[in-house]
Amino acid sequence: MTSDLPARMLRLLSLLQTRREWSGTALAERLGVTGRTIRRDIDRLRELGYPVAGTTGHAGGYRLASGTAMPPLLLDDDEATATAVALRTAAGHLTGMEETTLRALAKLEQVLPHRLRAQVAALQQTTATIDWAPSGPRTAPAALALLAIACRDHETVTFDYTPRGGAQAPRRVEPHHLVASGGLWYLLAHDTGKNDWRIYRLDRITDPTPTRHHFTPRPVPDDDPAAYVAGKIATAPACYRAIATVHAPAETLRRRTWALADRIQPLDENTCTVDCSSNHLTGIPQTLAALDTDYTLDADPDVLDHLRTVAHRALQATT
Template identity: 40%
Template structure:
């Protein structure tokens, strides 16, 4: 039988995993008697854990909400998820919340077991977010840790990308891991294309071992946030952005617009109005892309976008005038 302290921690860990536990199930999982389960539950209560008794044939237990926050236990995956969430919060929230997130992150790092501390220390995530209701793409925690470790160690990565199994593996120098719009991305120098590329992590299948170490390169512009914003506003190529970019106000909620906006910036103005910055290869095509949202539009700039809306309106009016008049159906008896 494990020592009392280890047994209490194991019992607490089980109680945190689901709402209700029967006494028999806890005894079986811990390989102890029902009497020992009852004694250990009483010890946890003395330590401040609000454990309620549940009526039943062999009794049951539930870890309830209390008036104070007692110490908590996390498994490895939970620790990784919490570290990522706090790191994002510390860099995106404002004021006291960002400071509190940073303190919580430091607290967690200090108590992590050594097998996990070194891996999580390498986890450095930049959040470049916008309003979205899209569910997050699933990404394995070990994948994020492995990529982040390669970024920190300046080790080349090889991976298969996408669904084409016949394509050769991509050879890259990884530089940053970012999260944006519910997705995870790797910013890396593509050795075969001799240029910067952005890869979705959920489409990557890593190959081992990692490649040789490399000397870090400098991103265009030198700032990861500015670089990423330029990539996603533009054509997807790190060398520049769309030649035509404009900003409008739409009479739609930001969440609605963000749901149908892949490459653009959506900012909430009021609950029913938002600001949209979008790019395209020409001004008329940009006006047409904005018109598809089917809402009242106010152009903030530039004037080329306003002229493009007028040009598009004339073109559509001419097209409608050329359309043949539909023949009415014959009368029916």
């Protein structure tokens, strides 16, 4: 039982920060006090300026609502270190977050204990990040945070989604997992309208909105969200289409470009097609250069424009 009032208040605040909503009974069990004590402690937090919202009824409970300022976070040593390291790496995959993450990191480092500050500094000084596609699509941090909470709390969300080459349409889904791959974020969810599993790219999601309707999680296909998403996106259409018809035998190309072996299809003994499509424009010229032979190209207009720009730069550099 947490009998010391200041310690119990800090513990209560910490618990409220870990879930979207807590029942009064669950909080009382965690703190080893009565429901009446919880209600009094919630009132004390409100008097201190913490925006704790309450709901009534069978499914009622408490949640830390949005306020004029974010309340202090209570982090243990591992959480503080993980947060500092994550701030250093997050900017590369989120929209417009470079300056924001540095400000947040400066605030965190200012209050870290000396022992943790030294650990974080060592990690920052000895860690580098390679961004293979700096011009690729980015994910809005607000959408990422909202969907992460919905996955954790098993809360149905709605949003508008724009598939590649398709029209925007509304979706209502049960979100299960977020998966990061190659600078992109994916949401694995069960689409209630289609009654099937779907994978959504976060940079194509607009206006995600929680519904406050909670669901019972379904078993994830293959029991491995990352493996399932990886298998699906490997066969999904890429952002930028580029199909080369190459004047060389398929077997020759397979030996020359081993990484594309499964994307090479023979047309006859001396000709084949190579699927050079990619989610990143910058990778397509490198793939085409690796063919090292003559070819014709069927590609999206954006791909052709990018190749002309790359060729012009190369020509200027050699004259």
